[in-house]
Amino acid sequence: MSDTDRTGAPAPQHETPDRQQRFELGSGPGRVLVWFYGVFTVAAASRSIVEMILDFGKAPLAYVLSAVAAVVYGFITYSLVRGGEKARKAALMCCAAELAGVLVVGTWTRLEPSAFPDSTVWSEFGMGYLFIPVILPVTGMIWLRRARNA
Amino acid sequence: MLDALTVAVAVTALALAAWCGFAAYRDQPTKDWHFIGMAVVSVLALAQLVVGIVQLARGERPDQGMTIFIAYLIGAAAAVPAAGFLSLTERTRWGSVTVAAGAVVLAVLEVRLYDIWGN
Numbered sequence A: 001m002s003d004t005d006r007t008g009a010p011a012p013q014h015e016t017p018d019r020q021q022r023f024e025l026g027s028g029p030g031r032v033l034v035w036f037y038g039v040f041t042v043a044a045a046s047r048s049i050v051e052m053i054l055d056f057g058k059a060p061l062a063y064v065l066s067a068v069a070a071v072v073y074g075f076i077t078y079s080l081v082r083g084g085e086k087a088r089k090a091a092l093m094c095c096a097a098e099l100a101g102v103l104v105v106g107t108w109t110r111l112e113p114s115a116f117p118d119s120t121v122w123s124e125f126g127m128g129y130l131f132i133p134v135i136l137p138v139t140g141m142i143w144l145r146r147a148r149n150a
Numbered sequence B: 001m002l003d004a005l006t007v008a009v010a011v012t013a014l015a016l017a018a019w020c021g022f023a024a025y026r027d028q029p030t031k032d033w034h035f036i037g038m039a040v041v042s043v044l045a046l047a048q049l050v051v052g053i054v055q056l057a058r059g060e061r062p063d064q065g066m067t068i069f070i071a072y073l074i075g076a077a078a079a080v081p082a083a084g085f086l087s088l089t090e091r092t093r094w095g096s097v098t099v100a101a102g103a104v105v106l107a108v109l110e111v112r113l114y115d116i117w118g119n
Helices: A003-007 A029-058 A060-082 A085-111 A132-149 B002-025 B032-057 B066-088 B093-117
Strands: none
Touching: A029 A060, A029 A132, A029 B066, A029 B093, A060 A085, A085 A132, B002 B032, B002 B066, B002 B093, B032 B066, B032 B093, B066 B093
């Protein structure tokens, strides 16, 4: 009845199932991240939807960027709740993309304000949201890197 | 009427944030008393939602548009209950941090609501 005979996988150390073990990403400190990413998903999504419905022509680029932000936030929230190595890697990539997005859009709005008649979630490095859009991906990446070793 | 309620929700939300933050500092999960506190804040936010809709029905209009106003009212009413549910399944200090964060988000929403309503 040894584990090694049953699974056939190369000698598992603990009781790791042969499939990828699903470790939790959304518990402990991760729970706080789930909350913030959830809030930002709702905030960015509802904001972009309302703006697009009311007057899309006013600032199409800004509204599309807000919608992109909403999708990224939503995917990270889902990954955190789901857990497991695959979700961890996907979330890590999205956090990097999110950080890049904040930095690029933040710089862009500074350099060329005329391109943005209306602001986006990531304008001015997320100043309208207490700079949380910049802080969140960094915290997220730190947590996701640590979660692997846990 | 709405202003007084906005201030009341913001102040109680900040008090709840401080209380749950203190629980997290002491390495404690949210307890029954915290949930009673969340209920109080949530009832106030719900009252605000009702009062806001009544005022809209009476023909008063927010400065920055009705859609945004209603969206923020709903968000304000949902913020603390949502954080409370997350803390129910996270029985560690991090559940307390989540509720504290939720209450801070609510306080920020109240500031925005104040701006959106105007005057």
